[in-house]
Each structure stands twice: as C-alpha cells, then as structure tokens.
Amino acid sequence: MxxxxxxxxxxxxxxxxxxxxxxxxxxxxxxxxxxxxxxxxxxxxxxxxxxxxxxxxxxxxxxxxxxxxxxxxxxxxxxxxDRTRGWWEEYRGLLPTSFLDLSELEHHATFRWDVDCLYVPGLLQTEEYAHGVFSHRVPELPQSELGLRVEHRMKRRTIIEGAQPTPYTAVMHEAALRIRVGSRAASRAQLGRVLELSEADHVTVRVIPFDLDGFIDAGSAMVFAGGAVPKLDTVVRDAPHGSAFVDSEAQLGSFRTLFRRVEGASLEPERSRDFIHRLAKEL
CATH class of the missing domain: 1.10.260.40 (lambda repressor-like DNA-binding domains)
Structure with a gap:
C-alpha cells in the first residue's frame, strides 16, 4: 500500500x-x-x-x-x-486537520457526550453564535477562514439532525447559557435553538445551575465519542495548538467517571428545559 x-x-x-x-x-x-x-x-x-x-x-x-x-x-x-470520503474532505487544505479529524470521528461515533461550562456546544450552536465564537479568536482570523469555520461547524450538525442521528447528550453549565456571544437577539435565538433540539428523542440537554452546592468540575469540558466497542471510545479536549485526542484506556475510564459525575450533578432534562425557558424570558 x-x-x-x-x-x-x-x-x-x-x-x-x-x-x-x-x-x-x-x-x-x-x-x-x-x-x-x-x-x-x-x-x-x-x-x-x-x-x-x-x-x-x-x-x-x-x-x-x-x-x-x-x-x-x-x-x-x-x-x-473503510474508504469513505466524507463531506469534510472538501475542507482539506483549507482548515486545520483537527477540524477534519473531529468530523470523521463524529461520523463514525455510536454516541456523543458533550460537557461545556463556557460555551454552548458546537453541535447546538446557531450560525450567528458560531460566527461570534470564531470572531473572538486571537489572533484574528481572516474573513475567508472565519466563514469556512462557521460553514464547517454548521455541516457537523448532520450527526444529530440527519436521517440516522447519533444519540447525543449535552451537559452545560448555566454560565454557558448566560454568556452572550453576540447580541441579545442572537443569545435569545441560541437558547431557542437549544430548546428546539432538546425535544428530539435522541437528544438530551441537561443544565448545571450556578446555585448547585459543591460543583468543582468547571474545567471538565470535553467531547466524548463512542466507538464501535468501548476500547475505541475517544475523548477530544481543547489544547493550546488545537484539539487533543485521548484514547488510553486509563484516561477513558477517568473521563467516563467524570461525565457521570457531571451528569449526576445536573438538572433532569425536563427541569433543564424549564430552566432554559426562564433564561430566554429574561433576555
């Protein structure tokens, strides 16, 4: 070969x-x-x-x-x-390879867990919100690459919006829902988008409120992608120069435990939707 x-x-x-x-x-x-x-x-x-x-x-x-x-x-x-050439291949040479690797990982994932304490997870973001996130990058991105990153992020949503959606759970801290990325109207639209997606049978959204006692896992943001077998699970975490893919058995075990702990600290899905509704009314 x-x-x-x-x-x-x-x-x-x-x-x-x-x-x-x-x-x-x-x-x-x-x-x-x-x-x-x-x-x-x-x-x-x-x-x-x-x-x-x-x-x-x-x-x-x-x-x-x-x-x-x-x-x-x-x-x-x-x-x-597998010789699949997914939609992400059209961005090869245009975006960092970590973007393409994440798309391929998501495409093959059997389930997906997200934990985020500062931003709404990428799969739930509106186009305007994603634009705001990438616009605040330092150093500033050229407009051409900014547009490509937003476009790529919107296409990634196919794993939860396509014909064969992937089971998805997102756990967000209240801070991620309150921080305004863009205008008041954009923030309201973003909360509406989260609520809309949370109604799908394969999507679970949970919120960790500020007033939760003893929550110390604010640094636990992660993407957990389920493999064909548990040994092939993968965790993706942000690193200074791109995304870091974690796959050692010991670390995967730790991240599974961490996710369950964070999930257990969050509100039940119905209470989480009510919580987001209240936040949206405040805007």
Missing part, C-alpha cells in the same frame, strides 16, 4: 490499537513483522499509520497476539478497509 504523508486521526488510532495488541502479547515489532513476512520498518509504518494494512494482515496479527475480542477485531478491520 502507498505511504501516507499525513495520516488522519482515525488511521493513527488503528495503528495505535495494533501496537497496543502487540505490546500486550509481549512481542517486539521485529517479531510481529516476521509473522507477516515483513521487516520491522514495515511494521512500524503500519503501527504509525504511515502505511495501510489489509484485513488479512489484521486477522493474522490478532491470531498471533492471541486476541479473542472478535468485536474489537471486526471494528479494526472496518477502520482499515
């Missing part, structure tokens, strides 16, 4: 999972390569997503690694053989 110049996050994850399986089996890259009739350089290229890998090779490696998790193996095969 031809070498890749810039692997996607999904391709990197496949290589990472194959490396984890090899290490769990106690084999060196050279030893695993011999099983495929290859050398250690070729094995490294597969594990670092510089080169692709076939279904036959994945299954052969899994057998030698004594991996009995058939669901995981099938999921890895799908990751390796």
């Amino acid at each position: 031809p070498r890749r110049r810039q692997p996607t996050a999904r391709q990197l994850r496949l290589g990472s999972e194959l490396r984890k399986l090899r290490e769990a089996a106690g084999l060196k890259a050279r030893e695993a390569a011999e099983l495929l009739g290859a050398d250690s350089v070729q094995m490294s290229q597969i594990e670092y997503a510089i080169a692709g890998v076939s279904e036959t090779r994945i299954r052969r490696l899994a057998a030698h690694y004594a991996c009995a998790d058939e669901e995981l193996i099938a999921a890895l095969v799908t990751m390796a053989t």
Whole structure:
C-alpha cells in the first residue's frame, strides 16, 4: 500500500490499537513483522499509520497476539478497509486537520457526550453564535477562514439532525447559557435553538445551575465519542495548538467517571428545559 504523508486521526488510532495488541502479547515489532513476512520498518509504518494494512494482515496479527475480542477485531478491520470520503474532505487544505479529524470521528461515533461550562456546544450552536465564537479568536482570523469555520461547524450538525442521528447528550453549565456571544437577539435565538433540539428523542440537554452546592468540575469540558466497542471510545479536549485526542484506556475510564459525575450533578432534562425557558424570558 502507498505511504501516507499525513495520516488522519482515525488511521493513527488503528495503528495505535495494533501496537497496543502487540505490546500486550509481549512481542517486539521485529517479531510481529516476521509473522507477516515483513521487516520491522514495515511494521512500524503500519503501527504509525504511515502505511495501510489489509484485513488479512489484521486477522493474522490478532491470531498471533492471541486476541479473542472478535468485536474489537471486526471494528479494526472496518477502520482499515473503510474508504469513505466524507463531506469534510472538501475542507482539506483549507482548515486545520483537527477540524477534519473531529468530523470523521463524529461520523463514525455510536454516541456523543458533550460537557461545556463556557460555551454552548458546537453541535447546538446557531450560525450567528458560531460566527461570534470564531470572531473572538486571537489572533484574528481572516474573513475567508472565519466563514469556512462557521460553514464547517454548521455541516457537523448532520450527526444529530440527519436521517440516522447519533444519540447525543449535552451537559452545560448555566454560565454557558448566560454568556452572550453576540447580541441579545442572537443569545435569545441560541437558547431557542437549544430548546428546539432538546425535544428530539435522541437528544438530551441537561443544565448545571450556578446555585448547585459543591460543583468543582468547571474545567471538565470535553467531547466524548463512542466507538464501535468501548476500547475505541475517544475523548477530544481543547489544547493550546488545537484539539487533543485521548484514547488510553486509563484516561477513558477517568473521563467516563467524570461525565457521570457531571451528569449526576445536573438538572433532569425536563427541569433543564424549564430552566432554559426562564433564561430566554429574561433576555
């Protein structure tokens, strides 16, 4: 298979999972390569997503690694053989690759959890709100890129508004709902949008009010995307130079616990809708 110049996050994850399986089996890259009739350089290229890998090779490696998790193996095969070119590919070379990687991750997610304490989550944002968020970036974005980022964010909403929507839960702090990104009218429209989407069967919106005692998880903002199997779950967090994709088993366990804790501290969905209605009336 031809070498890749810039692997996607999904391709990197496949290589990472194959490396984890090899290490769990106690084999060196050279030893695993011999099983495929290859050398250690070729094995490294597969594990670092510089080169692709076939279904036959994945299954052969899994057998030698004594991996009995058939669901995981099938999921890895799908990751390796899927040739989908999603709508996000039209932005390649125009937007940072982290934007495209997030879109691809969302496209394949089996569920999605968002926690946000300062902004309404991207999937729930109106176009005007998203424009306001990107407009305040430092350094200031050129108008052409600003428009592309807003357009891209609006297209991402297809995962909760399309024909086969992804189950979605958003937990927001009251601060995220009160901070005005744009005009009073824009803020009112944004709250209306959240309320509209919260009525869908596959969407759950929960609010954490200011007057909640003992809430100290204000720094817990995250995107949690469910994989085909739990081992392939992914957390996305903001980092100084872009988005950071987290996939270590220990960290995923911590983030699952964190989400449940934040979810448990929030108002029930019906009470959350009433809460947002009251905020909207104040504007």
